[in-house]
Amino acid sequence: MGRIAEHPILGEMKSSKEIEIIVDGKPYSALEGEMIAAALIANGIQTFRYTKHKGPRGIYCGIGRCTDCIMIVNGVPNVRTCITPVQDGMRIETQHGTGVWKRGDDHA
Amino acid sequence: MHKASVVIIGAGPAGLCAAIEAAKAGAKVLVLDENLKPGGQLFKQIHKFFGSKEHKAGTRGYEIGVELLKEAEVLNIDVWLNTEVCGIDKEKNIWAVRNGKDAVHIAAERIILATGAIENAVAFPGWTLPGVMGAGAAQTMINIHRVLPGKRVVMLGSGNVGVIVSYQLMQAGADVSAIVEASPTLGGYGVHTAKVRRAGVPFYTSHSISKVIGKEKVEAVEIVALDQQWRPINGTKKVLEADTICLAAGLSPLTELAWIAGCQFHYIPELGGHLPIHNRYMETTAAGIYVAGDITGIEEASTAMEEGMLAGINAAASLGFYSQKEKEQLSAIVWDRLDALRCGYFGQKRKTAKERMISVGKKVIG
Numbered sequence: 001m002g003r004i005a006e007h008p009i010l011g012e013m014k015s016s017k018e019i020e021i022i023v024d025g026k027p028y029s030a031l032e033g034e035m036i037a038a039a040l041i042a043n044g045i046q047t048f049r050y051t052k053h054k055g056p057r058g059i060y061c062g063i064g065r066c067t068d069c070i071m072i073v074n075g076v077p078n079v080r081t082c083i084t085p086v087q088d089g090m091r092i093e094t095q096h097g098t099g100v101w102k103r104g105d106d107h108a
Numbered sequence: 109m110h111k112a113s114v115v116i117i118g119a120g121p122a123g124l125c126a127a128i129e130a131a132k133a134g135a136k137v138l139v140l141d142e143n144l145k146p147g148g149q150l151f152k153q154i155h156k157f158f159g160s161k162e163h164k165a166g167t168r169g170y171e172i173g174v175e176l177l178k179e180a181e182v183l184n185i186d187v188w189l190n191t192e193v194c195g196i197d198k199e200k201n202i203w204a205v206r207n208g209k210d211a212v213h214i215a216a217e218r219i220i221l222a223t224g225a226i227e228n229a230v231a232f233p234g235w236t237l238p239g240v241m242g243a244g245a246a247q248t249m250i251n252i253h254r255v256l257p258g259k260r261v262v263m264l265g266s267g268n269v270g271v272i273v274s275y276q277l278m279q280a281g282a283d284v285s286a287i288v289e290a291s292p293t294l295g296g297y298g299v300h301t302a303k304v305r306r307a308g309v310p311f312y313t314s315h316s317i318s319k320v321i322g323k324e325k326v327e328a329v330e331i332v333a334l335d336q337q338w339r340p341i342n343g344t345k346k347v348l349e350a351d352t353i354c355l356a357a358g359l360s361p362l363t364e365l366a367w368i369a370g371c372q373f374h375y376i377p378e379l380g381g382h383l384p385i386h387n388r389y390m391e392t393t394a395a396g397i398y399v400a401g402d403i404t405g406i407e408e409a410s411t412a413m414e415e416g417m418l419a420g421i422n423a424a425a426s427l428g429f430y431s432q433k434e435k436e437q438l439s440a441i442v443w444d445r446l447d448a449l450r451c452g453y454f455g456q457k458r459k460t461a462k463e464r465m466i467s468v469g470k471k472v473i474g
Binding site: 013034037046047055058059064 | 241256
């Protein structure tokens with residue numbers, strides 16, 4: 001777990017602005033433009049949600065198809081974290097069960 | 109309502125090449141892709157491609173991606189990202205959702221489906237735990253997002269994806285404890301396999317994963333030897349240290365849109381299962397709908413690009429941008445390159461399977 005700062009083929013990681021995300025109430029640093037899943041992995045977090053049978057889940061396909069990595073983002077459940085970029089101040093929560101959508105205009 | 113003469117769904121290697129060829133011919137092209145960035149899975153391919161110079165051999169996948177995007181830009185090809193196609197009807201109307209909220213209707217004269225493929229899963233006790241992921245997922249994490257999903261990896265599957273991603277995981281700083289292969293023989297090209305072997309990674313052929321050890325995440329992996337009927341052999345269990353398990357058990361074509369569009373299918377297991385029937389011009393049984401790339405059968409990015417060109421040339425020709433003679437000539441050139449790619453021990457199998465599809469296509473479509 002962690003970032004790959006140096007790479008034999010891809011070279012040095014290009015510098016990006018550091019921003020802050022809130023994961024389960026705690027602040028973590030993330031890089032502007034990166035996907036939520038990448039930011040979590042960089043911070044050593046690998047469990048993103050629990051199923052309704054309390055089974056832990058993390059990333060699986062990494063390209064937005066399998067929905068294993070879904071979390072609650074800014075109050076919206078079932079957000080695919082592997083294809084959703086972070087934003088400064090974003091609130092990200094571990095999802096338990098299938099998630100409940102709010103009604104009306106509460107969607108982000 | 110929007111209008112375009114050729115709408116291409118999928119901005120990966122096949123879709124981009126189709127777009128470039130159709131635009132070069134003079135068609136008004138629109139490319140739709142559900143992702144935030146174009147290029148499909150090309151940008152995670154950091155290894156050098158095979159083939160001859162015309163196939164961009166020796167060039168790394170992501171460099172090819174950059175070249176294709178540049179070409180598309182020069183040709184002023186319209187690319188709509190973050191656009192998910194939900195429906196296609198027989199009159200070639202497309203319904204899509206843009207940016208997760210705006211419903212759009214596009215009337216297309218021709219449609220090229222270049223939707224690609226998804227990795228196959230392998231189920232064993234514990235396969236849903238955090239730490240078990242597709243080999244392509246690990247590749248996306250390390251090469252696109254530049255994060256390491258684990259430190260000690262066991263790879264299941266020794267085909268090209270398995271061995272290439274193993275090597276790339278090592279380049280990214282991980283240890284690969286083993287490559288486990290259920291078949292008695294290794295599946296990848298010798299050059300990739302040898303590289304991993306030289307780096308000291310052990311191969312366990314005729315072995316599979318029997319279970320994951322760990323309650324909340326992967327803590328270790330239990331493997332077991334298989335007999336000739338691929339049944340576990342008692343007393344051969346062995347525990348390997350790992351925090352990550354990558355599954356490289358092949359891919360399946362993403363054919364949903366071809367089903368929705370009413371295309372007829374044919375079953376070819378060697379190419380990934382049920383596939384939209386198509387002829388040598390990449391036309392399907394649904395009039396005006398073409399296919400290219402992994403949706404037509406699992407192959408490689410290099411063949412996907414050639415098929416994309418074929419589809420682009422022929423979609424444009426059917427709109428009158430090429431004469432019958434030009435269309436045949438241009439198609440023949442691409443077919444020569446495809447034949448050159450589908451050779452050798454691995455390529456020959458794909459070539460034979462593809463020929464079966466083309467002969468079905470000829471019968472059904474013409």
